[in-house]
Amino acid sequence: MRIRDRYAIGFTLASLGGGDCREGAREPVSTMVSDQVHAEIEEYTGQVPSWLGHLSEPAADHSWGVVRDLELGETELPNREKALIAVGAAAAMNCPYCIHFHKAEARLEGVGEEGLGEAVNVAANVRYFSTVLHGSEVEMDDFEAETGEIVDYIEQQQAAAAGDD
Secondary structure: OOOHHHHHHHHHHHHOOOOOOOOOOOOOOOOOOOOOHHHHHHHOOOOOOOOHHHHOOHHHHHHHHHHHHHHHOOOOHHHHHHHHHHHHHHHOOOOOOHHHHHHHHHHHHOOOHHHHHHHHHHHHHHHHHHHHHHHHHOOOOOOOOOHHHHHHHHHHHHHHHHHHH
């Protein structure tokens, strides 16, 4: 396992939900993951974060598996893209824990402050237009038809530009 992968897991674990590390925060009762998963998390991160103890036992091992396989595993998306998606989602959810972790994760993947800001702005833009569409009760069938027309137009423009080369 690459060192970068070991560091990344510490940041992507935030997506599991979590505890509160502020002074005076409620302490988890105990780590609810199985001994096998406990050892695996420790191998990736050098520790098992205390907030994992807030996960219910039936979900604990499964939650780690989702992070390991989806966020850390070899998937269609490179880790850099997954980190940027996580930053945008965290910002849209207004989760300071996830924002902190996923920004650090994205930095480990080589994303600079401008890229982080852009990811947050894209998330804000999506949320803005979602609010407009929902609040205006735009008909989904009409929206899908218009989207199809836009995609067709852009594909035609791209094909024409490729033919100019």
